[in-house]
Amino acid sequence: MRKILIYPLTILLLLPGVLMYPANVLTLQAEEPQRENTEEDTAEEQQTSGPEITSPSAILMEAAGGNVIWEKDADTRRAPASVTKVMTLLLIFDALEEGKITLEDDVQTSEYAASMGGSQVFLEPGETQTVDTLIKCIAVASANDACVAMAEYISGSEEAFVEQMNQRAEGLGMVNTHFVNCNGLDTDGHETTARDIALMSRELIIHYPKIHEYSMIWMDTITHVTRKGTSEFGLTNTNKLIRQYAYATGLKTGSTSNAGFCVSATAEKDGVELIAVIMGADNSKDRFQDAVKLLDYGFGKCTFYVDDAVKNVAEVPVTGGIQEEVSAHMAGKFHYVDTTGADLSQIRRKVEVRKGLRAPVGKGDPAGEMVYYLNGKEIGRQKLVASENVGRMRYTDALERTMDRFFLENAKHQ
Known part of the structure; x- marks a missing residue:
């Protein structure tokens, strides 16, 4: 059996467009090379090879x-x-x-x-x-x-x-x-x-x-x-x-x-x-x-892939909140099992943040998904959830934020 584990990785976001990056993996144990299966393998064919x-x-x-x-x-x-x-x-x-x-x-x-x-x-x-x-x-x-x-x-x-x-x-x-x-x-x-x-x-x-x-x-x-x-x-x-x-x-x-x-x-x-x-x-x-x-x-x-990077992996924009962003983390570990002999070190992850997230946001609220790809094909998803509460912005909060930005812009031009 081969088992591949992911170590926690902090992802700096947000960048426009698609963000893809390789998983940080460690092979703990390996045995003989696995048979290469094609996508056309049927359940019946897998039975005969199993x-x-x-x-x-x-x-x-x-x-x-x-x-x-x-x-x-x-x-x-x-x-x-x-x-x-x-x-x-x-x-x-x-x-x-x-x-x-x-x-x-x-x-x-x-x-x-x-x-x-x-x-x-x-x-x-x-x-x-x-x-x-x-x-x-x-x-x-x-x-x-x-x-x-x-x-x-x-x-x-x-x-x-x-x-x-x-x-x-x-x-x-x-x-x-x-x-x-x-x-x-x-x-x-x-x-x-x-x-x-x-x-x-x-x-x-x-x-x-x-x-x-x-x-x-x-x-x-x-x-x-x-x-x-x-x-x-x-x-x-x-x-x-x-x-x-x-x-x-x-x-x-x-x-x-x-x-x-x-x-x-x-x-x-x-x-x-x-x-x-x-x-x-x-x-x-x-x-x-x-x-x-x-x-x-x-x-x-079988080769088992486990991504336990459950810590903060994204900063998700929040509309109308006392904070402009909320940190998000994976709701749990992501597991994938392969029987085809694929190189699981080639698994890539993509963060899809939730659009239109509006305050108030509660800790644990849905904030997006981590999407996993192997050789360009999606193999699974794991939910992202808010790591903290974000309250709704009050009038005084909005005024204070506007003034802060005003003085910051003035300072840049002096």
Whole structure:
């Protein structure tokens, strides 16, 4: 794997017209030269040149930037089995972040939640467990009963929670997904795609990296306290990759008679995190082997470009402000992944400032975009935002500015 990092660079602006300049790059690691691909390479051609994946649907995505590295039939709708729980976990962490629930909250199991079949931790009606424990049950043991208990606790019913799941999916651009339940048990109409699974997996690990603390647990125990007394129940992670693959960081497995064997596997190496999704494998061994092939391919064959020049990169004109300009910085790092063997040191950046920016301007307001080009072709954009507040100019401010300019001009001619 080759990884290219950008060091912060202050850009002096503004100049009329187009400003183009090379990125300041450092090659940290390099392996064999990459194959040169043409723009006419199709997804099918990339499949033949990539790893040999036996499963019917698969995709490999770079997590930070969401770039798709490799795919195979990634948009065919299939039953996802327990990989569904990635969305369930996402909504749980959303609720935690919003302060609707806490990890210490006690959640009571309903009769309906306790009635779930398939993989479960055998919660009993009336039994209480903390949110923290139920997350562990979902992430480690893929517990269907724990999913429903959390769905009811957050939304009042599984149906209401599933509605939220579908709304969240729509917001992520998961156009081929429809959830019917929160745990992935086979149900008519409950379907998604490899691409959509990658999208929700990325959302979970990028915004809530704490999920890795749960998904990397190999074995643990929970304590049942019921009318029958107290008992210990052992949890064993369903994702064997966390023990078998050196760079594994999670995330979720799933299998049913209808879905076959599925996995959303995350892994990190040298600061780069990848997501490998496998759907419809014939057996558990095949899904893990295919996931490893994808991850190895990504780490071994891709060049990653990261521009973290997030400091002030532009001075943007402001109309009607107490300041005539506002400093702008990148809203976040820019990520790009290349599989063609292109020379990423040739990436150029162009600042496009927002025209007609009028006061008042708030810190974080849109101020333009940084546009990235490779060999003359646009490869991506990153937003620029205001670094400070700029208030609206008052009459006295305008008078003072006019007088300052008047005296300055007079001084020049004396």
